[in-house]
Amino acid sequence: MHGVGIIKGMIETARNFAGSYTDPERLITVQYPEEKLPPVENARTIPFLVYDGVDAMAGLRCTACMICEKECPPQCIYIVKDQVKKPDFVGKLQVQPKVFDIDISVCMSCGICVEVCPFDAIKMDQVFELSTNDRFGGLLVDKTQLAKPNEYFVKLHKTEASEIDARREEEKQKAEAAAAAKAAAPKPTPAPAPAKPPAQAPAAATPPTPQTPAQPTAAPAPAK
Amino acid sequence: MNGLDQVFVRLCHWFAGLFPASVQPLIACIVAITAIMVVFASCFALTTIVERKVLGRMQNRFGPNRVGPWGLLQPLADGLKMLTKEDIVPYSADKTVHFLAPLALTVPIWLAFAVLPFGRNMTAVNFNSGVLFFFAVGSASELAVFMAGWSSQNKYSLIGAMRAIAQMISYEVPLVLSTVPVLMLAGSLSLNDIVAAQGTYTIGGLARWNVFTPWGLAGLLLFLIAATAESNRSPFDLPEGESEIIAGFLTEYSGFKYALFFLGEYLGLFAITGLAVTLFLGGWHAPFQWLEWVPSWLWFAAKFGALIFLFIWVRATLPRLRLDQLLNFSWRFMVPLCLINLLVAVAWYWSGAWKSVVAMPVRWLLCAALIALPYHWLGRALRSASQSPRKYIYAE
Amino acid sequence: MLNEIAFLLCASIILAGAVGAMMLRNLVHCALCAAGAFAGLAAIYLQLNAEFAGFAQLLVYVGAVAILIVFTILLTRSTELQPGAVHHSSSWWMGLLVGGLVLACLVGSIMSSPSLVRLPSQPASAPVKGIGEQLMSQYIMPLETIGLLLTSALLGAVVIAVREPEKSDPPAR
Amino acid sequence: MTTPLANYLILAALLFAVGLAGALMRRNAVLVLIGLELMFNAANLNFIAFWRFNPHPERLTGLMFALFSIAIGAAEAAIGLALIIAIYRHRRTAQVDQFNSLKG
Secondary structure, eight states: OTTHHHHHHHHHHHHHHHHHHHOGGGOOOOOTTTOOOOOOTTOOOSEEEEEOSSOTTTSBOOOOOOHHHHHOTTOOEEEEEEEEEEEOTTSOEEEEEEEEEEETTTOOOOOHHHHHOTTSOEEEOOOOOOOOSOSSSTTEEOHHHHEEEHHHHHHHOHHHHHHHHHHHHHHHHHHHHHHHHHHHSOSOOTTHHHHHHHHHHHHHHSOOGGGTTHHHHHTHHHHO | OOTTTTHHHHHHHHHHHTSOGGGHHHHHHHHHHHHHHHHHHHHHHHHHHHHHHHHHHHTTOOOSOSSSGGGTTHHHHHHHHHHHSOOOOOTTSOHHHHHHHHHHHHHHHHHHGGGOOOSTTOOSOOOTTHHHHHHHHHHHHHHHHHHHHHHTTOHHHHHHHHHHHHHHHHHHHHHHHHHHHHHHHHTOSOHHHHHHHTOOBOTTSBBOOGGGSHHHHHHHHHHHHHHHHHTTOTTSOGGGOHHHHTTGGGTTOOHHHHHHHHHHHHHHHHHHHHHHHHHHSOTTOOSBGGGTTSOHHHHHHHHHHHHHHHHHHHHHHOOOOOHHHHHHIIIIIIHHHHHHHHHHHHHHHHHTTOOSSSHHHHHHHHHHHHHHHHHHHHHHHHHHHHSSOOOOTTTO | OHHHHHHHHHHHHHHHHHHHHHHOSSHHHHHHHHHHHHHHHHHHHHHTTOHHHHHHHIIIIIIIIHHHHHHHHHHTTOSOOOTTOOOBOTTHHHHHHHHHHHHHHHHHHHHHOGGGGOOOSSOOOOOHHHHHHHHHTTTHHHHHHHHHHHHHHHHHHHHHHSOOOOSSSOOOO | OOOOHHHHHHHHHHHHHHHHHHHHHBOBHHHHHHHHHHHHHHHHHHHHHHHHHSSOGGGOHHHHHHHHHHHHHHHHHHHHHHHHHHHHHHHSOOBGGGOOTTOO
8 A cells, every 4th residue: 555654654753752752761862051961081172281289380290391382283372481490299390381371262172282291281171161252361271270180180081190190100209219319328429310310210110229118118108 | 602612703893893883894804814913923933833842852852942931932032033134135136026025925825814714703704715715815926936036046046946836836736626526515615615514413423524534535635735735845845955955945035034935834834724624624613513612713723733733743754755756746646636536526425315224334435445446556656657767868 | 985996006006017017128027017917907806896707817817827927938048138139029119009099999989988987787796606507507618618728728738848859869767 | 986887998908008019019929928918818807897887797798708718818828838938949039020930
């Protein structure tokens, strides 16, 4: 009989119609402003600056090395070095940025700044509700707005963050061990001291004997 | 007659009674016009939102639900958007014709509502050739579509207009032919008489609507298909097929003129739905005798709403036809079937005189077979015509 | 009074449409003006109590003939008038003369006839039932002939206008 | 107050004259056809006016004539336009003064 296909189709749409009221599972639309899907771990939108500890400006990992500014394809990063240095996580004095601005209206979310950063200081965020009424100032964010704690980063990108944290932990331990060794060594000649850090890298895999006592003491400290 | 049934008629008389006797007919006219315009304009607003909601639900979406409670204020927002938009007239357009086209589409369609009986004693004008009037004013919309398409000086507009006219002319034939059995058996062209002819009840209290006969059912289906094509709705929405020719004859229209076209299309749909209700579904009569106490205009509104829902349902279900399929369907299937339906109505009329116990089922079977067999054959012929393997003209 | 105004309105629409249809340069405008004149005639039939004829006029002339005319105009591509093209025939003054003479004769004879200034003796009406009954009894022969004529016109128009397949053309689908 | 019959007749005469003049003046075949249709309509108006104003309007003669004439007008338009299209195919023009291949 002709026309049966049409009737079948009509029944199907009628079933959809009735089903959408009785079975909420059918309505897969996300009602966006009220409900949001959890972001996936690999989502990346705009960069932010990572800091350690509680004080954002003191714990900023950025050392104002200008690599990201130079590498940024649309040149949306603007950095001014500060004259005052501050100690980094291993206690070494580093340059810090006086100004660190990103024009997120220009940023194209390529993530090159993240790839080139040698200090794990700049990472990709997952925020996306960035629209503002202010056309010029509102999208130019400075370092106080960009700075976000490491815990936030851990929350966003768990896998990546745990790797970075492990590496940094290791470096810190090595630095502390080196400092302890330095403190323990009674006034060695100044000549071998600068030569020591390059030797530390291979030494990390197979711990040399003079550093072993320092390691267990330093390990619990950052774990707290 | 209970009071609720005649409440609008009484209101109109009361209002006209406030004026001196010489202007009373004029006032009654104005009241009727205002009532029709207000009711159907708000019906238009309501239908746009209901259509979008129902389409959404049929596609497992929510549909618009942002403006107001459950999105009910969406038509208001749409209307405001339309009216505040810039009215752009193309540089090379024929300005006068471009301006007149939306008016030429909308004004005749408002006229068509004048003859529809919305309830007991609720017909604005009772022409004794009401059906002819309806089709006459309906045919003016073809010229308006042509004016819109031609004056825009745009290829898509012209193609859309040509498609629309070809489609409207092709489907006007089955549209008119499918109403002929009703007119023949009612013996009148007046819509009031047609409604009155369906106003009696058979044994069991079932109404004698035309749709409860074999020819009436076939006629209603043919009429609804032709009406879908006449009002350019999916699956016959080729004139404005978005995926092919942007928006057809509406391409160069914006703002208020576009809104007028939109209004005109929906009003055309309402008018033709009202006609379907009147001709086949017994107008404002109740389906069962024991439901007579419900006000007549409520019955009309219920049937009207059900048919509008059917149109939306079909739109959600069926994909768009190709132009050759569309024309073949009209000329090879609809028109012959309408003519055969005429014969079936004649057979029904003659067999009405049979006085026997088995007469009723035999009559039914005979008429149903008379319409079902040609349906089958014509459908098979159409299928073999449209499903022949596609021939490539240049590739072979 | 209302009747007079309605008549004048319809008459001006008809005459404006007719003159526009004959005078305008753009052919589509001409066709639309003609459609306006046809619609005005339908209105004047209504004013003359001939409802059925008025609606038939609207259905046939505005709904069908006007559409046919614009289709033909587009199919013959006559809208693309060159700027300097002549759109009057060479003996246009002859047409004007003949038209004027015919008008003068007609108006003269109408004016000189005393019996034509009278008013209708009774309110006439043409019920559809009456028309139908007369069509089926007194006018059955003309009706059948018209049916035959329309059928043959339909077939004839198709036969004349259909494009005969040329040799070089690829076979039609 | 009803409009007298003469008004309708004069209107029809004007319409007829305009149609005739236009049919003779214009070069385009489609416009000639429109002129013919206007003349047709003028005649129809006369028929209906005479029906309305005659002493026995229940006879419907004029009205019937007008109805048949409307039907014939439609047939005439269809055939005429089909002819114009056929001629256009052959001669690539729709100007009546260029259909002159029979001229000696």
